[in-house]
Amino acid sequence: MAKKNLQKLELTWIGKGEEPKLEPRILIESPEYSYGDPNSPNMLIHGDNLLALKALEQDYAGKVKCIYIDPPFNTGAAFEHYDDGVEHSIWLDLMSRRFRILHNLLAKDGVMFVHLDDNEAAYCKVLLDDIFGRSNYINQIINATNKPFGFKSTSGGLFKQANHIFFYAKNKFEFNLNASKLFIEKGYDTQYKYVFLNPDDDRESWKWDTISNVIAKNQGYANAREAKKKIEDFELQVAMFAIENADNVFRTASVSGGAYLKRKETILKSKSIKDKIVTHPNDDMDYLFIGGERVLSYKERLKEIDGYKLPGELITDIWTDISIEGLANEGGVDFPKGKKPEKLIERCIDMTTQEGDLVLDSFLGSGTTAAVAHKMKRKYIGIELGEQAHTHCRTRLQNIVTGKDLSGISKAQNWQGGGGFKFYTLAPSLLKKDKFGNEIINPSYNADMLAAAMAKQEGFKYQPHESSYWKQGQSSEQDFIFTTTQFLTVEALDSIKDEMQPGETLLICCKSFQKECKGKFGNITIKKIPLMLLGRCEYGKEDYSLNIINMPSEDDSDNQPIEDDSSVLKINQENQKGTQPKLF
Template sequence: MPLSFKQHIENLFKNSQTFSDSNKVLFIPKILEAIEKIDIELIKILKNDDRAKKHFFTQVDDIFVLNQNKLIEFFTLNDYMKNGSYTSYTNKIGLIKKDNFIKKFDDVVLAFPHKDCILEGGQTKDDDKKEEVFYNEILSSNEIDRLFEPKVLTNIKRYSKDEVQENCEIKDDDNLIIKGNNLIALHSLKKKYAGKVKLIYIDPPYNTGNDSFKYNDNFNHSTWLTFMKNRLEVAKEFLSDDGVIFVQCDDNEQAYLKVLMDEIFGRENFISIVTCKVKSAGGLTTDTEMFFDCSEYLQIYSKNINNLKYNSIKIQTEIINANSKTAKQYNSLINNINFDKKEFIVQKDEIKYYKIPKGNFNIETLSIKQMSEKDFFNKRDEIFRLTALSGGIGKKLKRHIEDFSNNEDLFLYEYTPSKGKDKGKLSQYLLYKNQTITMLNKLIYTDTKNQKIIKLEPVSNIITDDLWQGISNEGQIQFKNAKKPETLIKRILEIATNENDLIMDYHLGSGTTCAVAHKMGRRYIGIEQMDYIEDIAVQRLKKVIDGEQGGISKAVNWKGGGDFVYAELKQIDTFKDVEIGALNKNMQYFPISEIEDETYNVKKEEIEINKKFYGIENE
C-alpha cells in the first residue's frame, strides 16, 4: 500500500539530520525556519522528489518556484498542531537548538507556545480577565495587517499651564500621551517615530498572578512571552542607532526575558542587568521565605553597541567626616611635591617613568578621629590612599618597576590611555611603595557653601539605595500598582539621554517616566491602555506643568511649565448606531484608511488633524 502524501513528505525530512533527530522525530520549528529563509537544503529535499515537487512548486517556463505558504500550511495545519492552536511551536517552553530543547548552548533561541503569533492584549482594567485570539503571523496575515494599520486619533487635547486646547494640531516635537492598546498604538506611531527614540523604559506587568497581566489562557507563561515579544519587536524599530532600552522585571520572568531580548536585540547588544533593591526587611513576610525577596531587575540593551553613547555619572553616597567609611580608607596626606626635581628613568611600552627623590615631597598619616568635616574640606586636595596595582596597566607597571622601585622615593608615570574616559589624553599618576596614590579629590563633590565634601561613586549594576522609600505620594497621586521612584528614572535618563532627546514608555502606568522626562527637559511619548490614564497619568503631568515639588523637582530646580498633547485611539464600539459587520471582537480601533467614510461621521477638524499627523496627502 503506497504511503499517504503526509507520510511521504515526513519520510523525506526524517532522512535529513538537519530536520530530524536520531529517533527520526521531526524538528518542526527548524523546518518552519528553513521555509521562511528559503533554505537550500530544504529546497533540494523537495525538488529532488517528484511528488513533493509537483505539490509544493509552481513551474514558470523552465524555473520551479517554491510555494512557501503551501508548505507552511502543510506543517501547521496537520497533526503537528496541538490543541487547535495556529502556532508552529510546542506547548513546552525552553531553549532550543537544532533538534532538542537544551540546557546550555552559545547559540540558542527561546521557543514557547504561540511564539509565531500576535497577541493583541486588550485589557483595559486591572481586574479584567480576557480571552484573546492569537493571530498567527502567516495564517492570519489579513487580520494582522488590519490590526497593525494606523488608527484614528480622537479626543485630542493640548494641556498647558493656563488652558486645555481641544482639537489641536500635533507637532513633530510635541510631548505625546496616547490612550489605547499599546501594541496597536506602537504600530500606529511607528512610521512617524521610527529611528527617533533615544531611550525606551518600560515597567511591564510581571505575570505574578497579582498584577495586571490576567488572561484566561492555558499557557499564561507563554502568553506573557508572546505579549512581550510582539511589543519588543516593534519597539526596537523606534530606537535611534545609538538608542537603548531598559526593561524592568522581577524573578518571575527575568531569565526567559533575557533570552527573548537576546534574540530580538542580539546578544552582542546586551549592556547589563542592574539589580534594584525595592524594599527592606520587616513584618511577617521575611519569616515565611527562605530568602527575602527584595529585588527587581533592569535588563538593558542597545540598538547597536558600536554606536552606544552614554554619560558617565556618579552618585552621592556619604558626607566625609571622622566616622565615615571613606575617611578610614583615605587616611594619608601628600603635599609640597617639587616636580622640578623629577628625574627621567626609562620608557617602556609607551609609558614614561620619573623619580622624585626623598626630601622633595611630604607624606604623613592623618589623625582621622581629631578631624572635623571642615578639616576634610580644607585638606581635600591632599588626602589620598594607596591602592594595589591592578588591571592591564597594573600588570605592566609591576613588570616595569621591578628594576628601579623602592620604598623611599616617589615615582611618577605618564602615558596616553587608548580607551576609557581619558582616552587620547596624556595622563600622569603617582606611585609610592609599589602602589598607586589615589587622591580623594577624584571622587568627591565639594559643597562649598556648607564646607563639606561628599563621596561620589560610579553607578554600578547593583542599586542598594532606598529609592522606593516614601514614594507613595510622589506626583501627588495614589497608584496601587507599584509606582517607580522618580529618582530611579532620573538616574536612567542622566546616564542614557541628554536634553531634548525623545523618551518612550509604552507601559505608562502612573506616568513616572514622562513626569521625570518633562522635569528634565526631555521629550516623551507615553502609551497606556488602562482606563485610569486620565485620572492618574494625565493628572500627574498637569501637576508637573503647574510646578509640583515632589520627587526630583528640587534636585533639578523644577519650576513648572511646558505642555503635552493627549489623544486616544478611536474605538469602533463608540459608533453605537452603525452596523460595522462581522468584525473580529479584538479589532476595536478605527483604521485611518476609513477616516473619510461618511458612514461614521468623523468631524472635519479631526480628519485634518489625523491626515496631517500621519502625513496623508489630500486627494
Template sequence: MRLELTWPNKDKFLLAPKDEAGKPVWVDPDHPAASEVRLSDFTDAVGEVSADNPHTDNLLFTGDSLDVLRILAEVPEYAREYRGKVKLVYIDPPFNTGQAFDHYDDWMEHSTWLSFMRDRLLLIKELLAADGSVWVHLDDAEQHRMRCLLDEVFGAQNFVASVAWEKDKGRRNDTAVSGSHDHIHIYAADRRRWGQSRNLLPRTKEQEDRYKNPDADARGPWLQGDNGTAKSASASSRWPIELPSGRVVVPPSGRGWAFGPETFARARAEGRVYFGRNGDGMPIIKKYLTEVQGGVVPRTWWSADEVGHNQEAKRDHLRRMFPDRPPFSTPKPERLLERVIQIGSNPGDIVLDCFGGSGTTAAVAHKMGRRWVTSEIAATTVGDYTRPRLELVVNGDEGGGITEAVGWAGGGGFRSVSVALSMYSATPFGVLLAGWATNGRFARAVAGQLGFDWEPDGAFCGTRGRMRLAVFDGVVGSEEVRQTVAALGDKERVTIVAKAVLPGADEALKQLSQGSKIRKAPRDLLSAGAKRARRRTEAAERAVQLLVAEAAVL
C-alpha cells in the same frame, strides 16, 4: 540555524487579551485592527507649548499603547519627529503576575502576554534612535521569556545588561523565599554605538573621598591605595626599588609590582610616585582625580538605598500628592527613573513610556530637561493621577521625588492627545466603517492610515511627495474623477479614496492620470494596512537573521 521562542497563536494578532468570558481574542493578521493607524486629536495644553508644531511638544496620550506607538511611527506628522529619534524607552508593562490591582488586572496567559508585548516591541524598535536603548522592567513571572523575546526582536548581540533593583528592603514571612528585587532588561538599537554614547554615573561622596592629597601635590587629589603591588604576579615583576630613604624593597612573597620598570621610571621622573610621609613607604603611582573619566560605570545591582523602593514611591510621594486617592500598588520611585534617564539620555533627548501609569517616567524626564511622550490606556487613571501629577510638575508645585535634588522649580508644558475609537466595525456582513467616520474626521483618518501628511487644500486633503490625496465621504464616479484630476499640479498624481466607486471611475482615472489610483474604503485600506504590518514583521526577522549570520562569521 536560529533558535526561536514559539508559542500558540504566534502567527495571529491579539485583538483583546480578554473578552467577556475571560478568553483572549485572536484574529488573522489581515484583520483591520492588526494594522489600523487610529486618528488622534490634540485636546488641550498645559504650560508653555509650541505655537508652530504641536507634535514636538511633550505629549500625554490617552489610549492603548499599541495604537499610540503606531501613530508615532506611521502618521507622517509624528513620524518625522519620533521615528528613529527616540533616545530612551522605559516601559513597566503588565508583569503578568495573576494579581488584580486597583488600577489594572495583571493577568494574561503566557502566549497572550508574549504576543501583546511582541507587537509593541516591534514598533518600539522602529522608534529608537541608532544610539537608543529600551529598558524593560519586570519581576520574575515573565522576565525569562521576555529575554528570549527581546533577543528575537532586537538581536541577542544588542543585549546590554540586566539590572537587579532592590524594590523592597523588608522580608516577607508568608512565602517560601522572600523576593526583594525586580529585573530591568536593557537592549540597545546598536550595542556598540550605545556603549559609546551612554553616560556614566556621578561619583558618590565615598568614591570622591578615596582621592586625597597628603603631600600637597599641585596636580590635586589622587587615588589612595594600599601599595603598588598586585597579586598573582610573575617573577619578572619582583625587581628591587630603592626608596628615597635609601632602603631597597621588593614586593612581599607571592606578589609583584603593579607596574613595569619603564612605567615606574617615567612616573618617578614626573614626580608621580608617593613613598609615604617619610619617603620610606612602598611606592604608589598616583592616579589623579583630574585624569580619570568623569564618572563611574553603572553596575547591575541597584540598591534601595541608592535609588529608592516601592514604599518610598507609594508612601512618601504618591500619597502626599493624592491623599484622598488609593495609590498604585507597585509605583516606581523617581530616583530609580532618574538613574535610568541619567544613563540612557541627555537633556533635550526624547524619552518614551507607553505604559504611563501614574506618570513617573514623564515627571522625572520633565524635571531632568528631556522631551517626553507617555501614554495610558485608562482615562480614569489619566484624569486622577497622570495629568494632575504632570500639572503639578509644570507649575512647580510638586515637591517630592527628585525635585529638590535636581533643583526643579517648574516650567515647560505638555499637550494632551486622545486616541479615537477604531474606524472599522466588524459585522456579520463584513468590515464596515464606523459611524463617526464621516467628513473631515474620515479624511484625516484615511490620511494617517495611508501615510499622507494632512494638508487640506481645495479638492485634496493630503500630500506624500508628488502624490495628492482626495477623500470622498460617499460615491465617486467619472465626473468626480475628472474634476479631481483637473485640480492636480504639474507632474502630480492622486490617490482617491471613496466609500463607493461607480463603474467606469477607475478606467477614467487611468486614462486621465497614469500612476493615480482609486481605493475603496474600507476594503482597500485594510489590504494596505495588512501589507504594512507584514513588512514590519518580515523586516524585523530579516534584520535579526542578518545579525546572527554576521556574528557566526566573526
C-alpha cells in the same frame, strides 16, 4: 550533497503567529486636558497602548532614543481569570506584539529598558533576544526592592528582593553609554586622611599632616582628639575639606608585582627616608613614594555627579542604592505597589540620552517616566489606558509644569517649572457594522477626521494644502491623496486634473463615483470606501489589554482614548461644527 535540516531554537506560545493586523488609528488632541506651552512636543496618550503604538509608528519609527517600560509582572493577580498555561501564553503574546513595534520606534542608537520581577523575566529575555538579536543585549540590571522584614519575611521561602531590568540596544555598535554618567556618589573614604601642606614648593621639601590635625589646629585646638570632643560635625568637616582640597589630599598604598620589581630600589630608598617624598627616576607613571608606599591622590576618586565634583564609584549591574520604598508621596500621586522611583528612571535616562532626546513609556502607570523626562528636559511620549491617565499622569505633569512638584529628582535637576504637554486620545475605529451587519464608515468621523484616517491607512502624511483642497496628504513630493464623502462626478474629476502639475499623481478615496471616472486619467487612482478597507486589519476592537486594566466606561467623559501621528488632529468646538481642524 544533501542539505542539512536547519532547525531554529525559538520560544513559542499559544496564539503565536495568529496576531491580527492592527488598525492604524489617528490621534486626537483634547486641548482642554493639555497644559502649559502650546508648542510643546510632549505627548500624554490615553488609550490602549498597542493601538497607540501602532498610531505612532508611521511618524515616529526610528526616532525614539530611550524606551523604559514597567509592564505587568504577571504575578497571577493581573490574570486571575485565566489558568496558568493560558496566562503565560497571553502574557508572551501581549509583550511580543508591543516589543516589535517598540523596536521599530527606536532610533538606530536607541535603547530599551524592560522592568520585571522573576515571574516572566527568563522568558522575556528569550523573547527580547529574538526581537532585538542576542548581539544587542547590553545588561541585566538587578534592582533591590523592599527590605526583608514584616509578613513577607515569614512566608517560608527565600525573600524576594530583586527586580530585573533588561537593557537592550537597537544596534549595539551605534550606541554609546554616557561615560560621564556612569558614576554614583560614594561616602568619604577615610583612608585618604593626609594632606600636603606646601604643594607649591619643590617636591623634595613637601610636608604633610592628617586632615584632622589641620582642621583642629585651624580652629585653635591642640590636636584632633580634642577637636573631635568639641566640634559636633567634625567628621563632616573632614569630608568636606578632603573634597575642597582633593588635589593635595592623599593616602598611601603598597606596590606589588611588576610595578614593585621595576621600582624596587626607589621603594627601598623611600622606606629609609620616611619624612621625604621620593620619586623614581624617569618614571613613565610619575609615582611618588612616602615610607616605601605609593601616594594615591584623592582627586582621582572624584567624579562629576549632578554637576558637582564628588567621591564616586562606577555603576555596576546591581543597583542597591535606589530604594523602591517610601514613594507614596513622590509626584504627589498615590499608586500602591506600582510606582517606580524617579531616581531609577533618572539613571536610565541619564546614561543613555541627552537633553532634547525623545523618551517613551507605553505602560506609564502613575506617570513616573514622563515626569522624570520632563524634569530632565527630554521630549517624551507616555501611554496609559487606565483612568490614572487623568487622575495620576495628567495631574502629576501639571504640577511639574507649574513647579508645584518638588519631590523625586526635582532638587537634583534644579527643577522650578516650565514646559508643557499635549493630551491625546485614540480616534474610534474607522469602520463599524450597521444594524444589518454591513461595514460602514463610523458616523462619528467628520470630514477632516476621515481624511486624516484615510491618509494614515494609505501611508500618506496628512497635511492639507493651503490652497489646493484636493491635496490633503503626501507620500512623496508629487504623490497626493484626497478623501471626500461627496459623490465624485466627471466634472469634479476634470477640475482636479486641470489643477495638477506635470508629474503629480493622486489617489482619490470616496464613497461613490460616476463609472466614467474610473481609469479616465492615468495619474489619478480612484478607490471606494469602505470597500477598499475591508480585510486590511481588525476594525472595531478598542482594547488589546487582555483585561490587565479595565477600560473606562462610556459614561466617563474625562476618559476618552487617544492616538498620534502626523495625522494628529485637535478636536475642539470649531471642528466639531465641521470647520478645518488644527493640526499637530
